Amino acid sequence: MHPEGFAMSARTGLLGVIGHPVGHSLSPRLHNAALRSQGVDLVYLAFDVEPVQLSAAVSGLRALGVRGANVTVPHKEAVVAMLDQLDPMAARVGAVNTIVNDSGRLIGHNTDVHGFAAALRCLLPDGARGLRCVVAGAGGAARAVVAALIADGAARITICNRTLERAVELCRVAQNWGPPGCAAVPQEESRTLLADADLLVNATAVGLSLDVKDFPLPVDTLHSGLVVVDVVYGTEPTALVQAARQRGARAMDGVEMLLMQAGCSYRLWTGLEPPIGVMRESMELEEG
Numbered sequence: 665m666h667p668e669g670f671a672m673s674a675r676t677g678l679l680g681v682i683g684h685p686v687g688h689s690l691s692p693r694l695h696n697a698a699l700r701s702q703g704v705d706l707v708y709l710a711f712d713v714e715p716v717q718l719s720a721a722v723s724g725l726r727a728l729g730v731r732g733a734n735v736t737v738p739h740k741e742a743v744v745a746m747l748d749q750l751d752p753m754a755a756r757v758g759a760v761n762t763i764v765n766d767s768g769r770l771i772g773h774n775t776d777v778h779g780f781a782a783a784l785r786c787l788l789p790d791g792a793r794g795l796r797c798v799v800a801g802a803g804g805a806a807r808a809v810v811a812a813l814i815a816d817g818a819a820r821i822t823i824c825n826r827t828l829e830r831a832v833e834l835c836r837v838a839q840n841w842g843p844p845g846c847a848a849v850p851q852e853e854s855r856t857l858l859a860d861a862d863l864l865v866n867a868t869a870v871g872l873s874l875d876v877k878d879f880p881l882p883v884d885t886l887h888s889g890l891v892v893v894d895v896v897y898g899t900e901p902t903a904l905v906q907a908a909r910q911r912g913a914r915a916m917d918g919v920e921m922l923l924m925q926a927g928c929s930y931r932l933w934t935g936l937e938p939p940i941g942v943m944r945e946s947m948e949l950e951e952g
């Protein structure tokens with residue numbers, strides 16, 4: 665794992681990701697590759713933590729002096745109440761994906777917002793400015809996506825979620841984030857909505873399945889005027905991305921967002937400019 669020249673010692677610090685499940689996470693690979701390339705004396709591990717153990721795990725970060733951690737599904741919202749301080753974006757979004765241990769004080773950040781906004785620019789140089797957007801999902805990732813779309817100046821944001829009440833709640837919270845405001849629509853009504861949308865973002869946990877029929881919105885309405893971003897990622901393009909491309913839409917999966925949010929977390933923990941090229945290469949090695 666560690667190339668020659670890196671030997672762990674009693675001074676080696678610890679970073680990690682807390683999630684459940686977490687075995688599929690690419691974060692250990694890309695962060696360790698970055699740390700080794702810059703000679704940083706930290707290692708990054710994955711911790712599978714069941715929801716009932718989250719509070720104990722967060723206390724453990726403090727007790728063991730862990731330098732920092734990523735937080736992933738399903739803990740991003742629950743962890744908020746367990747931290748000592750939130751940065752303004754994490755407080756606004758109500759979800760944390762990065763913890764920094766600042767001399768025993770655990771500070772929560774949300775780098776998914778910037779990660780999504782930066783990734784979107786691979787397909788749309790101006791981001792979501794002036795676009796009619798549909799967001800599928802209303803969990804932690806959807807919160808970050810909606811915050812980024814509002815910051816970009818989207819013209820319209822409609823949220824579809826399996827549990828409508830959760831979409832309504834996200835719309836209510838997002839009212840405080842600035843115009844244009846959001847509307848919650850039942851999944852069954854998404855057909856007409858997609859027909860005149862410019863941007864569709866899948867921020868549900870559905871997507872790793874290779875069968876596009878599992879996607880909660882009607883994929884037969886995808887069209888060539890649409891840009892599709894799936895925040896889900898895997899070792900090959902997700903079923904939604906494949907279906908969108910077949911219908912002439914420009915589409916990308918969540919790999920770029922993963923890289924961009926990881927870069928922001930790395931900067932927070934190390935104070936160094938993240939070696940994005942090294943991180944990207946480490947993921948390609950994994951995929952190969």
Ligand code: NAP
Pocket residue numbers: 736737738740776779800801802803804805806825826827830867868869870880895896897918919921922923925
């Ligand atoms: P979450 O808070 O648990 O929310 C999950 C969302 O998916 C909810 O809206 C949920 O709907 C919906 N959902 C789950 N199963 C569904 C199904 N069978 N049919 C329809 N909707 C379903 O999770 P999250 O943190 O938002 O993460 C969502 C996904 O984004 C995960 O796959 C995660 O890996 C990915 N993600 C990627 C990045 C990246 O860097 N690329 C960053 C963040 C997250 P209900 O409200 O009805 O339960």
